[in-house]
Amino acid sequence: MSCCNASTEKPTAHDLTKRIDADQKRLVNCKQVDVNQLMPLKYHWAWDYYTKGCANHWMPNEVAMQGDIELWKSNRLTAEERQVILRNLGFFSTAESLVGNNIVLAIFKHVTNPEARQYLLRQAFEEAIHTHTFQYIVESLSLDQREVFNMYHEVNSINEKDAFEMKLTSAIMEEGFNTDTPDGLRTFLKNLVGFYVIMEGIFFYSGFVMLLSFKRQNKMVGIGQQFEYIMRDESIHLNFGIDLINGIREENPGIWNEEFEAEIRAMILQAVELEVAYAQDCMPKGILGLNAGLFREYVQYIADRRFDRLNMTSQFGSQNPFPWMSEAMDLSKEQNFFEGRVTEYQTAASLEW
């Protein structure tokens, strides 16, 4: 494709004034600087995710923590309940920053389309907000900062999830890496699957269930609300990522062959086991009506949804043991979800200069 040949020659006046057609744009491997124009838009889905993300803007310190602080300092939480909360804070506090790093250090450079890049910039800031959330919770509850932020070194199942992801970032950061060859492009797709489908689409979900279960029982409601906001953001991240993956597949026929699909399936199946082990580690005895068996069912159910979106045959046929989760995630509930918020970002009058 002509747009993909980087030219070192000086552009002529004609080149500089020529119209850029949307159909010259490509998601990856489009090296012509001219096509770095946002408009005309080609990938409307990427722009739509960007505006959706902006419309859902929130900050963790808008959420009142007084009730959580009182409950945490009381003797009304069991040791098991505290462990569930701490382990999840430990996992998410580092996982969010791994996702942010991966966008900036591994993905951004290789996604050569401005609409998609616009979304990546928005997402990177959301990941910073999510990391901020854990700083805010740790500070509000006066938790041991080192214990929470160092937990991935101490708890094996957290370490394994993080290590699984970090390997995928390193592969892209290796010197000389590019997406010009089929192998390079496949390595890049594996990174996208690893972060969007697995990290944000599977590794986050047991934690979401656990923390939202507290909220459903009116415990640690501030943290629960923050997790609801995060989960909403994450469901957009996941959908953007899958559209990006499927778009790259479409534009690069032959890349996603049978052998590669088998590799992707194996990655996702390994991730399911890592996630089940993590859930077990968070609640060895089961609490709040939750136990490890339900989590296996749930994680398998979630993985099947991801296979569907990747146009792969599903694997497990598991039922959703937590049907209330779909409601908590339903994007059409936008209005209700933000009813309780303190700040209305979309009111221009609130800007002070």
Ligand code: MN
């Ligand atoms: Mn996040």
Ligand code: FE
């Ligand atoms: Fe995310």
